[in-house]
Amino acid sequence: MPRPPGDGPPAAPVVVGADGSECGLRAVRWAAEDAARRGAPLRVVHATPHLGHRGVAGSPAAGLPRARGATAQAYTAAVHTAPSVPVSTEVVPGDPVAALLRAAEEAQLVVLGITTTGAADELVLASVAQRVAARSPRPVVVVPRSRPGGTGSRPDVAVLGLGEREDDEPVAVFAADAALRSRTPLLVLHARPDDGGAWAADSPRWAERWPGLQVTHAPVPSPTGGRVLAAACPTPLLVMTAGHGGLLHRPLDGLHRWLLRHCTSPMAFVPPVHRRTGTEPREEIVALG
Secondary structure, three states: OOOOOOOOOOOOOEEEEOOOOHHHHHHHHHHHHHHHHHOOOEEEEEEEOOOOOEOOOOOEOOHHHHHHHHHHHHHHHHHHHOOOOOEEEEEEEOOHHHHHHHHHOOOOEEEEEEOOOOOOOHHHHOHHHHHHHHHOOOOEEEEEOOOOOOOOOOOEEEEEOOOOHHHHHHHHHHHHHHHHHHOOOEEEEEOOOOOOOOOOOOOOHHHHHOOOOOEEEEEOOOOOHHHHHHHHOOOOOEEEEOOOOOOOOOOOOHHHHHHHHHOOOOEEEEOOHHHHHOOOOOOOOOOOO
C-alpha cells in the first residue's frame, strides 16, 4: 500500500526509460500508475550515446533537443496519468543499458517499453529490455505496445518453478504485493511438477503473509512459452524470475526471450537470488513453443 506522508525515509523511486516513442509513453503511464500505488516518486531517464558529441562547427549534437523533447513528453504523460506523483526527468549521455542499470541501483523498480511484434527482427528491437532485465538488481517490468481489448477482471499471474526453488520467494512476494496494491486477485502457475515447496498450492504461507489476498493455483506442466501464455494472458501483470541469462553471455533465458516477443501483457522479471549473492546456480533448459 502507499506510504503515509512523513512515515519513515523517502521511498526509492520507480525508474522508467523514455525514448520518445508511443510504446515508451505507454511504459511511462504504466510506471506513473504503479508509482502512485507504491507512494513512490517517478524518475524518467532518457539515455543517448550521442550527447556530448559536437559537429564540425562545434555546435551541440542534434540528439540533445530530441532527448529533451522525449523527457518533456514523458513528464507530461506522467503528470496527467498520476498528478499526485512527484516526477523528475534526466537526460544521460552514454549507452541506454548502462544508464538504466545505474539508475536501477537506487530504484525499487525499472519500467521499460518494448515494441514487440513476434517478428524475426525482435531480438534487435528488444535488446535494451532483454539486457536490462538480465542484469538489473531490481525487478524490471516490460510494457508491450498497445493491443486491442483489456484485461477486465482478470487476475495478476505469478509463474513459480522456472528457476531454483530459492527464486520462487522473491517472485511470490513481488506478485502478491503488486496484486494487493492494485486490488487484483492472483493466479499462481506452478511450473515445477513436484512443487511441494514453501509456495506450493497447499502452503499456508499465502494466507499467513497476505490474509487479504485472493489466490488461486494451477499447474503448468512442461512449461513452454505457448502454455504459459495460454494459462496466463491476458493479465494486468505476468510475474516470473528473470532466469539465469548471462551464464553463456545470453541476454535472457530462451523462455523469457520467447515471451518478450509474443506476450501482449506487461511482464515483471524479478532478479534471481544468485544475482544478489554472486553465486551461479546450474543452468536449466526450458522448451519454447
